[in-house]
Amino acid sequence: MSDLTGQTATQVSPESVAASARTGPTMISLRGVSKFYSPEKPALADCNVEIHAGEFVFIVGHSGSGKSTFIRLLLRELLPTRGQIIVAGQDLVKLKNWKVPYLRRNIGCVFQDFKLLPNKTSFENIAFALEVIGKSRHVIRTQVPEVLRLVGLEDKIESYPDELSGGEQQRVSIARAFVNRPPLLLCDEPTGNLDPQTSLGIMKLLERINKTGTTVLVATHDRDMVDNMRRRVIALEGGRVIRDQDRGVYGYVD
Amino acid sequence: MAMSINVGYFARESIQSFRRNWVMSLGAVITIYLSLLLVGVFIATGFVVNSVVESVEDKVTVQVFLKDGAATEDVNALQAVLLKDPLAAGVDYTSKDAAYKKFQEDMKESPEIIDQLEGNPLPASLDVTLKEPKTVELMVAKIKKDPLFLVVADRPDNPDKSLRYGQGVVNKLFALTRVIRIIEIVFVVMLGVVSLIFINNTIRLAIYARRKEIGIMRLVGASNWFIRTPFLMEGVLQALIGASLAIVSVVGLQAAIVPRLKEALPFLAVTLSGAATTQIALSLIIAGVFIGVGGSWLAMTRYLKV
Numbered sequence: 294m295s296d297l298t299g300q301t302a303t304q305v306s307p308e309s310v311a312a313s314a315r316t317g318p319t320m321i322s323l324r325g326v327s328k329f330y331s332p333e334k335p336a337l338a339d340c341n342v343e344i345h346a347g348e349f350v351f352i353v354g355h356s357g358s359g360k361s362t363f364i365r366l367l368l369r370e371l372l373p374t375r376g377q378i379i380v381a382g383q384d385l386v387k388l389k390n391w392k393v394p395y396l397r398r399n400i401g402c403v404f405q406d407f408k409l410l411p412n413k414t415s416f417e418n419i420a421f422a423l424e425v426i427g428k429s430r431h432v433i434r435t436q437v438p439e440v441l442r443l444v445g446l447e448d449k450i451e452s453y454p455d456e457l458s459g460g461e462q463q464r465v466s467i468a469r470a471f472v473n474r475p476p477l478l479l480c481d482e483p484t485g486n487l488d489p490q491t492s493l494g495i496m497k498l499l500e501r502i503n504k505t506g507t508t509v510l511v512a513t514h515d516r517d518m519v520d521n522m523r524r525r526v527i528a529l530e531g532g533r534v535i536r537d538q539d540r541g542v543y544g545y546v547d
Numbered sequence: 548m549a550m551s552i553n554v555g556y557f558a559r560e561s562i563q564s565f566r567r568n569w570v571m572s573l574g575a576v577i578t579i580y581l582s583l584l585l586v587g588v589f590i591a592t593g594f595v596v597n598s599v600v601e602s603v604e605d606k607v608t609v610q611v612f613l614k615d616g617a618a619t620e621d622v623n624a625l626q627a628v629l630l631k632d633p634l635a636a637g638v639d640y641t642s643k644d645a646a647y648k649k650f651q652e653d654m655k656e657s658p659e660i661i662d663q664l665e666g667n668p669l670p671a672s673l674d675v676t677l678k679e680p681k682t683v684e685l686m687v688a689k690i691k692k693d694p695l696f697l698v699v700a701d702r703p704d705n706p707d708k709s710l711r712y713g714q715g716v717v718n719k720l721f722a723l724t725r726v727i728r729i730i731e732i733v734f735v736v737m738l739g740v741v742s743l744i745f746i747n748n749t750i751r752l753a754i755y756a757r758r759k760e761i762g763i764m765r766l767v768g769a770s771n772w773f774i775r776t777p778f779l780m781e782g783v784l785q786a787l788i789g790a791s792l793a794i795v796s797v798v799g800l801q802a803a804i805v806p807r808l809k810e811a812l813p814f815l816a817v818t819l820s821g822a823a824t825t826q827i828a829l830s831l832i833i834a835g836v837f838i839g840v841g842g843s844w845l846a847m848t849r850y851l852k853v
Contacts, residue, residue, distance in 0.1 A: 368766075397768035408763055421760075424556065425769035469767070 317346040319379070320477055320508040321367060326376030328362050328532075336362040338532040340376070344510065346476065349503045351519050352512040353543055354529035360512040363529065364481045367510075368400060369393050381476060398426055401470030401478040401507075405485035407462045409454040409469075415441060416450045419469045426473070440472040441465075444498055460491035464498065471502055478502060480511045484518060492518055516543040560777035561784055564753050571749045572785055578745040579789030579838060580796075582738035583831045587797035589731040590830060594823045595808070596727060600720050607680040609687055609712040612670040612701035615643070622673070625695040629675055634686050636678045643671045670701045681721075683712050739838060742789075746782050746842025747849075753781060754850045761851065775851065779843045786839030787832070794828045 321344040328337040337359045344350055354360050365371045366378055369385045378385040381399045388396060409418050419437045428436075441447055444464040454462050463483060470478055480499065484492035496518055503509045513519065519526060519542060526541030527534060536544065565572045613622060622640070629638045641649075646669040654660050677686060690696050691706050700709040754761065764774050805819050 391771060394765075394768040394770045397766065399768075402766050408759070408766070410759060410763065422763065422767040425764045425773060426767060427773070473767075 317348075320344050320346045320348070320381060321510070322377075322379040323366075324377045326366065326373045326378055328359075328366065328371065329374045335374075335532045337366070337373075337529075340532075340534050342527060342534060342537070344508065346508055347503070347506055348525060349500065349509045349522075350511070350525045350527060351522070351541075352510065352527050352529060353514060353519055355514065358529040359532040360514075360529060361481060362532075364479055364510075364512055367479060368402065369396060394426075398473060399475050399477060401467075401473070401475040403463070403467050403470050403478065403480040403483045405482035407454070407459075407466040407486075409462055409465055411454050414451050414453055415446060415457070415465045415468075418454070418465055419472050422469045423472060436472055440468045443471070443501075444468045458491070459487050460494060463487060463491075463495055467495070467498060467502070471507070474505075475507065477508045478510070480509070480513075482513055482515075483511060484513065484515050489517060493521075496522060519543040557776050557780050561780040564757065564777065564781050565784060568749065568753055568756060571752050572781075575742075575745050575749040575785045575842075576789045576792070579742045579786050579835060580792045582742045582838075583790050583793035583835055584796050585738055586735050586834060587793050587827050587831050588800065589735060590827050591797060591801060591819060591823070593728065593731065594819055594827075595805075596724055598818045600724060603720060607677060607683055607712070609675040609677070609683065609690065609710060611673040611675065611690060611696065611699075612709045612711070613672060613699050614701045614703075615670065617671075617699040621695060621699045622671075625693065625699055626673055628693060628695065629673065629690070632686070632689065634677055634679070634682045634689070636676045639674045639676075641672045641674055643667055643669060646671060687712055739834070742786075742838045743842045743845060746785060746839060747845045749785065750778050750782055750843045750846035751850050753778060754846065775847055778847055778851065779840060782843030782846075783836055783839035786835035786842075790831045790835030793831050793835075797827055797831070798824060 321342065323340050323342040326337055326340045327335050329335050340359075340363075352360050352363055362371065366373055366385070367380055369380075369388060372386060380396065383392075383396055385396070410421065413421060416437050419440065420433045423433045423436065438447065438450065441450055444467055446461060446464050446468065449457060449461060449465075452461075454465070457465065463486075467483075478499070483499070484495050487495065492515060499509050499511065500522075523540045523542075525539050526536065526543070528536035528541075528544060611625070626638050626640060629635055644667070647667045650669055651661055675686065675690075677683060687710060690710065696709075697703045697706070700706060702708045761774060801819055801824065809818075
C-alpha cells in the first residue's frame with residue numbers, strides 16, 4: 294500500500310520539477326551526433342538531444358538501440374563519428390585526453406552489474422572512489438557514512454558485497470556514484486538485475502537524488518518503471534531518437 | 548599533504564600486488580637478478596682486464612742491450628738522444644751488476660739456474676719507458692736508425708737481438724679487450740631485453756588481476772598517472788630487489804675469486820678497487836631502475852588503457 298501512495302506522489306511532483314528543470318542551464322547537449330562502429334550500420338544516427346540541469350530523463354529502447362553507446366559517448370569512453378557533444382559545459386570532441394578524468398569526476402555512474410570490489414566493504418568501496426581522486430582521509434571519514442545514510446545502508450557499512458542483497462549492492466553503487474555530489478548521474482540499466490519491488494526502491498532513491506538538483510539520466514528497458522515514474526522519456530530505435538516527450542511512457546507493445 | 552597520502556597509497560598498492568602475484572613477481576626478480584648478475588660480472592671482468600692491461604702497459608719498455616766495455620760517453624750520448632725523443636717518457640741506465648742482481652731476484656725460486664752461470668753474462672742496458680705503449684714499434688724503429696746505437700749495441704751484427712720489447716703483446720691485449728667489450732655489450736643488451744619482456748609480462752598480469760579496480764578508477768575519474776604509478780612502482784620494486792641481490796652476489800664472487808686469481812696469476816696485477824665495486828653497484832641499480840621503469844611502461848602502454 295505504501296508503494297501505491299509513493300507512486301501517486303511521484304506522479305504529482307515531477308511536473309513542477311520538470312517544468313522548472315526544462316528552463317535551467319544545459320547539462321547535456323547532442324547536436325547531429327552519429328556513431329559508426331562499422332561503416333554500414335550506425336549505432337547512433339543524427340541524434341539531437343538537449344537535457345537541462347535538474348532533469349530526470351529515461352532513455353528507453355531495445356538492446357542494440359543505442360542506449361549504451363549514448364551513455365558511453367557522454368562518459369567520453371567513445372568519441373562520436375560526427376556531431377558535437379557538450380556535457381557539463383565541456384565539449385567532449387575537443388576535450389584533451391588527460392582532462393577526461395576531471396570530466397568523469399563530475400559524472401556519477403551506476404551500472405547493472407554494480408561494479409563493486411568484492412574484497413572491500415561498503416565503506417571501503419566508496420572510500421576507494423574518493424581515495425583515487427585524491428580526497429583527504431578526513432573527507433572520506435565524514436562523507437562516506439553520510440552518503441551511506443542517504444541510501445539507507447548505515448547499518449551495512451562494514452558488510453562485504455556478497456553479504457548484501459542485489460538491491461543493497463546497487464545502493465552502495467549509487468552511494469559511490471553520488472558521494473562526490475556530481476551534477477550529473479548516469480545510470481545504465483540500474484534495475485536490470487533486480488526484482489520489481491527492489492527496483493522501485495532504487496528508483497525512489499534516484500528520485501531523491503534528483504531532488505537535490507542532480508541531473509539523472511537512466512537508460513533502461515524496464516517498462517513498469519518508466520510508466521510509473523511519468524518522467525521525460527527519450528526513445529531510441531536503430532540509433533535514432535524516435536520519441537522525446539515529457540511525462541512519457543515506455544510505449545512499446547512487445 | 549595530498550602527496551603524503553598518495554605515496555602511502557602507492558607503496559601499499561604495489562607491495563600488495565607484489566604479494567598477491569608473488570610467483571610471477573619472484574620470476575621477474577630472479578630474471579632481473581640473473582641478468583644484472585651477469586652484467587655485474589661483465590663489468591667486474593672489464594675492470595680486472597683493464598687493470599691487467601694497464602699493468603702490462605706500464606711494463607712496456609724498450610731495453611737496449613749494451614756491449615761490455617762500450618764507451619761511457621757514447622752510452623751517455625745515446626741516453627741524451629733518446630731522452631729528447633717525444634715518444635720517450637724516461638731512459639734509465641741499468642749496469643751489468645744491477646742487471647745481475649735483478650736476475651738473481653727474479654730467479655730466487657730456482658737457484659740452480661744462477662749456480663750454472665759463470666761470472667756475469669748479462670749485458671748492461673738502457674731502459675726506455677714510453678709515454679704511449681702503442682708507439683713501441685715506432686720507438687724501436689727510431690732506435691735502430693740511430694748511428695750511436697750500432698756503436699754501443701751488444702751485438703751490432705744483429706741489431707734485433709740487441710733490443711728487447713713486448714713485441715705485439717700490447718696490440719694483442721688491445722684487440723682482446725675490444726672483443727671482450729663487444730661480447731659484453733651484446734650479452735648485456737640481450738639480457739636487458741629478456742628482463743624487459745619478463746617485467747612487461749608480470750605487470751601485464753598485475754594489470755589483469757586488478758582490471759576491476761582499474762575500471763572503477765577510470766569511472767570515478769582517477770587521473771592517468773594515479774592509475775599508472777602503482778604499476779610503475781611495482782616494476783621498479785622488482786628491479787631493485789633483483790639489483791640488490793645481484794650486487795650482494797657480485798661482491799661475494801669478487802671476495803671469493805679475486806684473491807685466487809691473484810694467487811694463480813702473480814705476474815699480472817689482478818685488482819678490483821673499492822671504487823670499482825661502488826661503480827658496479829651504482830650501474831646495477833641504475834640499470835635495474837631503467838629495466839623496471841621500461842618494462843612497466845611497455846606493459847602499461849600496451850595493456851592499460853586510461
